[in-house]
Each structure stands twice: as C-alpha cells, then as structure tokens.
Amino acid sequence: MAVLGQGYVGLPLALAAVDAGLSVTGVEVDPRRHEALLRGQSYLDDVPSERLVAALATGRYRPVDDCVHLSDIDVAVITVPTPLTRDDQPDLGQVLACLDALVPHLRPGVVVVLESTTYPGTTDELVAPMLAERTGLVVGRDLHIGFSPERIDPGNPTFTLGNTPKLVSGVTAACRSAVDEFYRSIGVLTVPVSGTREAEFAKLLENTFRLVNIALVNEVAEYAHRRGLDIWESVRAAGTKPFGFMQFVPGPGVGGHCIPIDPRYLSWESQRSVGLELGLVEHALGVNRRRPEVVVQVAVDELARRGLVPPDAHVLLVGLAYKKNVGDLRESPSLRVHALLTDAGARVTVVDPVIAAPAHGDVRVLRGIAEVELGDVDLAILVTDHDDIDYAALVAAGVPVVDTRNRLTGTSVVTI
C-alpha cells in the first residue's frame, strides 16, 4: 500500500499497517522529513524513533519522496494538509497534486482513500469524477474510492489509531466495503457511514463542536475576568452536573491544523452550496482568533499596574507550541501573542522545551527557564503549559505571571 503524506496522520497509519504485516510505501515530499524517515529519526512527538527503526528493519516500510517510486499498489491513502488560502477558502491543492501523481498507478482493484479533512462533496464530486476520467476505470467496479476521516489527537496517550473508532465510507456500497475491509485488516475499529458526504460532514461537525464550545468559554472568560469572577471554578462547578454539560476550559486561542481551519471548510461549503451563512461558526472562529489580543490586553494592564508600558518592558513568553507537550507550531496563538507584544514595542523572550527548532522565523527560542535571567523579566505570560517547565523557579522568583492555563497559584499570578 501507499500512504501519501507522512505527517501527524500519515506516519502513524503507515506504521500501523506495517505492524499488521502489510508492505507500505510512505510518500513524503518534504525533503527534510523524507531524509529523517530514511535515517529512522522521527519528527513526531507521538512516534518514537525506535518504532520507525523497527518498521524499517522489517523491510516492509519504504519511505520515498515521490509517487513515481510506487509500484503495484492495492491501496493508496491520502493524508496531506488541507489548509486555507490567504482569503480563507479551502485549499485542496495538495490533495489534487496527490491525485495527479496517483493516476499512473491506478489499475482495476485499487482502493483510494482520502483521509485529509475536507468539505462534504469533495470525494464524490471532485475526487471520483477526476480519477474516473483520467484512468477510464469505473468507480465501484474497477476502482474503489472512499473517505475515512482521521481522529488522531496528537499528544493524547489514551486514544490512538488502535482504540479510536474510525468512520469509513465509499462513493458506492462496493467502495465502502473495500475501504472498510482495508481498515479492519490493519486492526482499526470501523464505523461505516452511508456516504462520503456524511463522513466528510461528520468530521467537520466534530471539530466545529469543539471550536464553538471553546469559543463560548473563551468569550465568557473575558466577561469573568472583567467582572472579577473565577471562570475556572465556575467551569468546574458546572461540570459537576452529570448530564447536559461538558467541560471546556478557556485558553489563549486555538491552534493546530484542525480546530482553527476545519469549521471554515464547513461554513464556506454551506455558503457556496445552499447560500446559508453559518453565523455561529463564523462568530466562534472570530472569538478564538481575537483571544490572543485579550491575553495581551491583560498583560498590558498588568504592566501598567506596575507603572510600565510595553516599550519599557521585558516579557517572558512561556510556550510557543499550540498545545501542551506537543512541538507543533501550526496556527499557534502564542505566535500571535508574540507578534502583538513585539508590535507594541516589548522585548520578548520565549521559552519552549518541546519544539525542535531553536528559532522560528525571527523568534529565538530558549529551552528552559534556567536560561532566562528572571530578575530582568517584568512579566511572564504562560501560554502553553508544557510539563517540562520549571514553574516553581518562575513563581519563586516572584515574576508576575498572566496564566492562560490555570497551571499556577500565588499572589503574583493572574489567571484568565
């Protein structure tokens, strides 16, 4: 089989298939990632390098940098990014590039599965007609095409590919059976869905549900801060209700490749296909996008209480990644907090022990609190609460902290 894209979604899938006894070609066009795969060096927090080395040692895992190296595939799974364009529209360019590259390798009996998150209609209105036309194969008879959204949660040790039910769907009933059979053959617990649009919609619904609930708690957190109410205590208190409430906690905004992006696929498609504006979804996107500004305003207020303005201040930003214990910077609200502070003239130092690179663009990143001259810091903002941070040293130094994660306690800590 072939897995196109060896990222957060594709690499764990490829390794699971190797574990199940399949021969897998992992196609990865990023040269640094491809070379790392060949060396057996993992670039994902959830995949230990030993696991990669073991897969290479079986002789059944072959990393390649281009689909031209594929031969005799029975199954091809596409797991490439589906981002937004500059004007906030779905960008399926990388999926289309994969389809293009797959065409020469499609012959009767092959199963093609799209795992990349996308809007309803992509698989049956775009992918299937394109492959049918380019190959001359009949979908549902010669060629089986389906959609199976990934639910992987980077950094979550409890739920993995092996124990999270996976939706499977096909353009025809025969396609769905073929897709279902493939995933079951590698030990995945499958949940068949009637059509590809229903599966595409279900994935967007899952992430839109999270987005809207996070936005709700972030919006009322701003109210709570201004009113002098402890949002965290009230969320915990409401969470004691055994039905009808689900706890979501506030934060500095949302990041990663899913929550800030997927709901926009849904609202774009709704507007495009039936002219319906999904106002709640758009508002939720806006609330979360604005959240870094709220964090920075609280920080500026805290500086002002100490007689400082940003151009005179040295601010320590703790955590640059979007999520705890994960080195992923995509859409990270911390980057926006950094930009806002820098634009306001503040001197900003960043600590993040998890992200791999020592610098991100112009942002230099220190590995730990021990590298910071804490006596020189006017205010710290805890944006991402990685476990591997010496919080005790921060608090013991008496540095005022704006805590967006409710991780710290003490008289010098303002939790928002």
Ligand SMILES: NC(=O)c1ccc[n+]([C@@H]2O[C@H](COP(=O)([O-])OP(=O)(O)OC[C@H]3O[C@@H](n4cnc5c(N)ncnc54)[C@H](O)[C@@H]3O)[C@@H](O)[C@H]2O)c1
């Ligand atoms: N990260 C998550 O938690 C998550 C969860 C569920 C679904 N998804 C969805 O899965 C898809 C992939 O996300 P990801 O986080 O794995 O992205 P990623 O960026 O980690 O990995 C995708 C990889 O695909 C490679 N690629 C791009 N074009 C290629 C091509 N033509 N051929 C081969 N490789 C190519 C990229 O270089 C990259 O390494 C997205 O649609 C995303 O929304 C992600």
